[in-house]
Amino acid sequence: MIETFLDDLNPAQREAVLHTEGPLLVLAGAGSGKTRVITRRIAHIVARKLAKPSHILAVTFTNKAAEEMRDRVGELVGAKTAQDIMLTTFHAFCVRVLRAHIHRIGYRKDFSICGEGDARTLVRRILGDLDGVRETFSPQRLQSAISLHKNGCDRPPPFPVDDKIPADTEAKYRAWLPEFIGRYQSALRAANSLDFDDLLALTLELWRKEPDLLAKFQQHYRYVLVDEYQDTNRIQYDLLRAIAEPRRNLCVVGDDDQSIYGWRGAEPAHILAFDRDYPDARVITLDQNYRSTETILSAANAVIANNAERRAKNLWSTLGAGRPIEWIVAGDEEHEARAIMQWLTHIQKKTDAACGDFAVLYRSNLQSRPIEMALRQAGIPYVVVGGQEFFERAEVKDILAYLKLAANPRNETAFLRVVNVPRRGIGDAALHRIHDLCGNGSLSIWDASLQAVRRGLVEKNAAAGLESFHRIIETFRKRFRQPDAPLRAIAEDLLDAIAYRAEIGRTSRTPQQFEQRWGNAEAVLRAIEIHEQSAKAPSLAGFLDENALDGDDDRQSREKRREDAVTLMTIHSAKGLEFPFVFIAGCEEGLIPHDRSLRENGIEEERRLFYVALTRAKRHVTVFEALARNRFGRICMTKTSRFLGEIPSELVRRRVLAAREMVESAMTPMKTKPRRKRRPRPLA
DNA sequence: AGACCCAGGTTTTTT
């Protein structure tokens, strides 16, 4: 039994599995069987009875990764045993800890989790109260500054590089930022909400302030494993160190060359410094690749060798040389798209490959348009991965806001979103009055609104509206709290109580739109039902936690990927995946490396991104380049990405479908295409 | 409340 976990491992993998005691760093190159090592290692610990399954903590970054890992571990040790392992994301783990213990540091246990969108709304609102700064700093920029700050990022938050901003503004900005963060925090606090970063930061704070509690966790988790270690940020790193401290059975697995989330606060430095922090750490490098041809690996190795900040490693495989990398030069992006379509068709004819064997990768989502058009015209099925629409839809947000209020009436964002949906005659005047009552934030907007009614501070109409709103929330708060409450049924009642179907009807312009939007509402109900059926202890709070942490991953996208269709996605979303045939579109300076990223994060992260793209391929890579590209409505000549030049030329076959001079000369006269006038919107 | 217009910006996006 035990031997079977080791049989099909190479010596390095085997050592990584067997080295269970003490700190271990596994440098796992792309395609080197990283997941296999982690799952076997867990199975080994369980089978050898080194610890109970529940004493193992395995952390991933995404829910998807956690699920997959649980499945794979389940295949080895049985699904039932796999259930007991604490195998989750950082954030989900912290939510668990906080839901149980956060009262010890003065927070309420029924806090809401404030997603990225809600947080942005909050930033906007605070910014709205402040005069004179709104013009200079975008909410997005501030949000990312806040996040980097909260994650204990060492470097200063990026300051907008912009000629229009006078030189002394940066100093002012830096001086002012802490105050802004303070306001943001107290707004969150008043709303009894935590953002994603708080989940991590407060867990750490909790552990620091309550050493006895930390000790219990340390006692409990005997083995700690981390996947995608190159993506950890400062706080995550501190959390890991804290919990693994006494036993030091900390195993981290990652690849510094695939660190592509620096802009998110990930610090690849951690992987480079691991054996400085743990001098006795065993370091194992997995460099045998089981995925790609030797040609692909040589190209990838050559490219990444240009990075200085890395641990040197060279991937190798025994899968044969394979075919040279194809480099196709097209005229503009539409030409490129057609070339992609034709080349794909050509390969299919030669190899019998299915559509699902192809991925078209690009740096930026806007590149997908022309490619989609070309594929559609040719009748080639495709799926575009990415985009986060579902949870952005108004209906979905509305319903979730009601549910969030039922779980935590203090949730200010949710309150403001639906207090007047459907219309209850609560206008700006009433809301201002209420807002004034909140004062410095000591009173939540919910309580303030109660008081406003009680003290007759708002006009009759608004007061009546507020009272009915209060009643609905209170009613459903109670109902949801009943033990074994039928969540879906209650949620349906809630929609009835606010006549939401009619509301959608009223605000839809066409029957199709109505169907679509009501369909979204039903999708939320279905999601609740799924939670009800699959969760160990279903609850409203549990459902909301799951959804807050599960971003936009409605299961559809996952299932869609299975279908036989060409996959279109950004390189970022391709991390961790593999395809027989990979096309990389838009290999031009400015796109990859992206010029803005170049400015803010430096060249090396962009190079890693290109490296990730190359190493997704099993059999063959084709890189595409357009000589001219539409940029912000202007046609511009492009320059070949420097990364293409870094691939040894003997590995590449270049085909030029468009001559530079032709493209250049075609550019000047054709600036005015007959422009279609925009018609007035056709009514239903 | 809803329609309309203009200005600004425009990379990636695990949770």
Add this chain to the structure above:
DNA sequence: ACCTGGGTCT
């Protein structure tokens, strides 16, 4: 070129 957000007008 295109979308978003905010402001204004009806």
